[in-house]
Amino acid sequence: MTVSVLSSEAAPAADLTAGQRQARAVGAFLGLAIGDALGATVEFMTPAEIAHANRRRGGRHTEIVGGGWLRLRAGQVTDDTTMALALGEAILEAHGRIEASACARAFDGWMRGRPVDIGNTVRRGILHFRNTGAVHVPESQDAGNGAAMRCLPVALALAGSTPARLDAAALVQARVTHHNPLSDAVVCALVRMVSALVCGAGPEVLLKEAASLSEVHPELRFRGRQCLNPSGYVVDTYRAVMQALVDTADFEACLVEVVNRGGDADTTGAIAGMLAGALYGESALPERWLVALDPAVRASCESQARRLFAHAPAATLSRARH
Ligand code: MG
């Protein structure tokens, strides 16, 4: 039988307890950080370069060791995780609400802290806010993955909300820096997927959301030719993540698969880690990766996930709503 997320042990569980839902929320945030730290080592490398660099280790990059073009410490994360943490803090300060001005101020403060890396569209959007006070950028052709990589705190704070509410909140944070139909569509789909998974949905929800998405945007179909060396274009990112997620049956296999495709590997790793963490739960995260993660980052992700989720409808629902 072909290995697939549908043959995995991530069974649908509509009657998860609040504690089990919280464990999925924590799994998502730690998964994001793990994927970022794991993928950053091979960011901008091709699959062939990764295989060559790991030729004495079976040709696969599988450990959190730092390095990469950013010369990271082992366990250090990049903008994907630190922007999500900045957004999460802003949501917590607003008692679970997603407010555009609070998001913009949080991103501005994050950039003033001299992050280890920053995407061009993110920088432009934050400077636009700094210079004009506007909390959203005009629509553009720029479909980078920067708004998608940091969307998790919205999904956790609103898990179990209606799709309309999730979409509206997802776009509030996204449009501080990104305003493009493809970026918007992927951000909304990711937030809806995480919300459903945290509420107890099984892997089928990923395929359902993906099918709706590709009806509107056929370029987001992910079946077919493997997306190798994915760029920062949100279509590449999404396709690589979905291929890795659907064609594997556990958290570790999914992350190893996606980061070894190279390209924007910290971001594909982060987004795949977020979805796989929400699907398989905190207990599925390999201990060696948790131990390797920067301890302060690990603590912040765990703590934020719990506090954000406490605001969510799913934290108090007696039965999960998909
Ligand atoms: Mg990054």
Ligand code: MG
């Ligand atoms: Mg990246």
